[in-house]
Amino acid sequence: MATVAEPNKNLKTGLKYLLLVLVALVFLFPMVFMVVSSLKPDLQLLRDTSSIAAFLPVGDISLDNYFAAFRRAPIGLFVFNSVFVTGLTVIGSLFLCSLAGFAFAFLEFRGKNLVLSIVIATLIVPFETIAVPMLMVVNTLPFVGPNGLQWGWLNTYHVQIVPFLADALTIFLFVQYFRDLPKELIEAARLDGATWFQVYAMVIMPIAGPVIATAAILKFLAMYNQYLWPLMVTQSEQFRPVMVGLQYFFQLNTAWGEVMAYLSLITLPVLAFYLFLQRAFIASIASTGIKG
Amino acid sequence: MAGLEFKGVHKSYGKVDVIKGVDLSIAHGEFVVFVGPSGCGKSTLLRMVAGLEDITAGELTIGERVVNQVQPRDRGVAMVFQSYALYPHMSVYDNVGFGLRLKKTPKDIRDQKIREAARILQMEHLLDRKPAQLSGGQRQRVAIGRAIVRQPEVFLFDEPLSNLDAALRMDMRMEISKLHQELGATMIYVTHDQVEAMTLADKIVVLNAGVVQQVGSPLELYHHPENLFVAGFIGSPKMNFLKVTAEKTDAGLTIAGADLEETTIAASGSQVSTGDRITLGLRPHDFIESADGRLRGVVELVERLGNETIVNVRLAGGTQVIAALDGDSHLEVGHEARFGFAPEKLHLFDADGQTIAR
Numbered sequence: 001m002a003t004v005a006e007p008n009k010n011l012k013t014g015l016k017y018l019l020l021v022l023v024a025l026v027f028l029f030p031m032v033f034m035v036v037s038s039l040k041p042d043l044q045l046l047r048d049t050s051s052i053a054a055f056l057p058v059g060d061i062s063l064d065n066y067f068a069a070f071r072r073a074p075i076g077l078f079v080f081n082s083v084f085v086t087g088l089t090v091i092g093s094l095f096l097c098s099l100a101g102f103a104f105a106f107l108e109f110r111g112k113n114l115v116l117s118i119v120i121a122t123l124i125v126p127f128e129t130i131a132v133p134m135l136m137v138v139n140t141l142p143f144v145g146p147n148g149l150q151w152g153w154l155n156t157y158h159v160q161i162v163p164f165l166a167d168a169l170t171i172f173l174f175v176q177y178f179r180d181l182p183k184e185l186i187e188a189a190r191l192d193g194a195t196w197f198q199v200y201a202m203v204i205m206p207i208a209g210p211v212i213a214t215a216a217i218l219k220f221l222a223m224y225n226q227y228l229w230p231l232m233v234t235q236s237e238q239f240r241p242v243m244v245g246l247q248y249f250f251q252l253n254t255a256w257g258e259v260m261a262y263l264s265l266i267t268l269p270v271l272a273f274y275l276f277l278q279r280a281f282i283a284s285i286a287s288t289g290i291k292g
Numbered sequence: 293m294a295g296l297e298f299k300g301v302h303k304s305y306g307k308v309d310v311i312k313g314v315d316l317s318i319a320h321g322e323f324v325v326f327v328g329p330s331g332c333g334k335s336t337l338l339r340m341v342a343g344l345e346d347i348t349a350g351e352l353t354i355g356e357r358v359v360n361q362v363q364p365r366d367r368g369v370a371m372v373f374q375s376y377a378l379y380p381h382m383s384v385y386d387n388v389g390f391g392l393r394l395k396k397t398p399k400d401i402r403d404q405k406i407r408e409a410a411r412i413l414q415m416e417h418l419l420d421r422k423p424a425q426l427s428g429g430q431r432q433r434v435a436i437g438r439a440i441v442r443q444p445e446v447f448l449f450d451e452p453l454s455n456l457d458a459a460l461r462m463d464m465r466m467e468i469s470k471l472h473q474e475l476g477a478t479m480i481y482v483t484h485d486q487v488e489a490m491t492l493a494d495k496i497v498v499l500n501a502g503v504v505q506q507v508g509s510p511l512e513l514y515h516h517p518e519n520l521f522v523a524g525f526i527g528s529p530k531m532n533f534l535k536v537t538a539e540k541t542d543a544g545l546t547i548a549g550a551d552l553e554e555t556t557i558a559a560s561g562s563q564v565s566t567g568d569r570i571t572l573g574l575r576p577h578d579f580i581e582s583a584d585g586r587l588r589g590v591v592e593l594v595e596r597l598g599n600e601t602i603v604n605v606r607l608a609g610g611t612q613v614i615a616a617l618d619g620d621s622h623l624e625v626g627h628e629a630r631f632g633f634a635p636e637k638l639h640l641f642d643a644d645g646q647t648i649a650r
Contacts, residue, residue, distance in 0.1 A: 184374075190365065192394060192438070
């Protein structure tokens with residue numbers, strides 16, 4: 001029997017790997033194209049698109065596009081702005097949304113289910129429909145900063161951060177994860193003398209690694225890719241993120257090589273963040289062992 | 293000194309009554325077991341003591357204090373959960389010391405208490421491990437250790453042994469019993485296993501459908517059950533029940549039925565009138581093989597355990613009963629047999645299931 005089963009198993013494994021390789025290629029091709037193109041002069045880049053050479057670093061290869069991109073736009077500032085805004089939003093949103101998720105999952109209060117339903121219902125409202133009303137709101141809000149009290153939030157960092165600190169998807173992720181945790185864990189901590197906040201900080205969050213990583217990745221991507229909102233609320237270069245910075249490269253004559261160089265550069269923080277969290281994600285699953 | 297006092301304690305979820313008025317006193321240092329079938333409310337009652345469930349009505353006192361509105365952590369209770377509920381990200385040492393850390397106990401005292409608890413439970417070598425690296429029995433020890441270090445006035449155990457295999461369960465049962473003697477604290481223990489209840493308890497509280505059926509020492513419940521439920525629940529194998537008709541005579545009470553040939557027993561029978569249908573209860577261990585016995589039936593199953601022989605018998609009236617006979621009984625499947633009993637071993641219950649006074 002084993003002789004019959006073996007080839008079957010090998011065939012299955014082979015097919016599985018083939019499928020995985022195909023999927024990996026589908027995801028890798030755009031990245032490879034982007035990086036390879038960033039090394040080529042515009043003429044060659046456009047000529048190569050009709051052949052496999054589009055994916056190969058052949059011909060006139062140089063870093064000229066990168067130097068040109070740096071000359072054209074303040075890339076360092078844009079990347080800093082994006083990383084700063086995204087980083088603060090991810091940290092703030094993980095904190096606030098996990099607190100909200102904790103409350104929805106473990107605390108009893110009047111109207112809990114109604115409030116949670118409303119929060120989840122906001123998932124289906126596209127951002128574009130509320131962008132203009134939101135703009136009008138933030139335009140009249142007060143803010144106390146280093147320069148004292150100011151009215152209107154336009155052209156600031158916080159206008160890009162505060163509106164996105166709480167979102168339905170992140171709250172929902174935390175609620176779902178928390179609800180699946182054994183209730184006795186919370187009860188044991190309560191009996192051990194923990195306040196609700198101590199239960200949250202010392203018992204629940206340390207075992208919430210997987211959901212924290214998931215929520216962080218999703219939030220990071222959403223924030224880093226922000227385009228419409230920063231475009232609406234920032235008029236000066238000083239506060240603009242990378243996606244809005246892309247405009248600098250689409251002018252009378254689009255320099256595709258420079259665009260690709262710019263895109264390659266701004267993709268690096270995303271890759272770094274993803275790789276870092278992926279490790280954390282796997283480590284947290286391996287170490288908690290919530291079972292039993 | 294922390295005894296407990298339940299006064300008319302009720303619990304309902306919406307319109308569903310789960311605990312229907314419990315009155316009970318537990319003395320300091322007593323080992324009390326709440327026992328009953330699944331869904332009888334025993335765990336709910338325990339959780340009410342812990343403060344994990346609100347008390348709908350009535351009053352619960354721990355020590356001198358009414359605790360209805362007191363937070364779980366301020367009640368001086370510690371609880372061991374069925375699932376152990378160990379914090380998966382903390383080492384055994386941190387798990388045991390978590391409560392002390394929250395109380396801001398100085399580090400050296402904390403360390404001393406954790407090590408003392410580990411010594412009592414023989415788990416010193418496990419202190420650096422994470423719960424995932426422990427076996428079921430070891431996790432149970434850690435859970436108990438976590439309760440011990442807090443030096444609570446009342447220990448609560450919620451079916452702590454039900455996830456362990458039979459051999460380990462017996463070991464842990466003995467350890468818990470030893471622990472009770474060593475610590476002298478009040479312990480409340482919930483189980484659906486009447487063997488655990490019988491072996492551990494100073495006092496058993498039998499619950500059914502949210503109502504206390506009887507409170508007493510294990511032997512009291514075994515020998516003098518107050519009603520059919522307690523009679524059937526306590527004792528293994530279960531008590532056998534036969535429907536019979538009673539007749540009052542000068543000698544006492546004469547009973548007979550399809551399964552039982554006429555038998556006269558000494559009983560005042562003040563609660564019984566002639567012609568009443570009553571229930572007769574007889575424990576398996578009270579069956580005696582005897583040629584002139586008043587119970588006749590056919591053996592349907594024989595289980596030889598060495599020290600005793602468990603026999604299933606179909607009586608003349610069609611009722612199936614279980615008899616626990618001597619280990620060397622020669623009965624075989626298909627044999628017709630007669631069984632007698634000592635009349636004083638009989639239990640009689642009226643139509644409402646209440647014990648008839650003898």
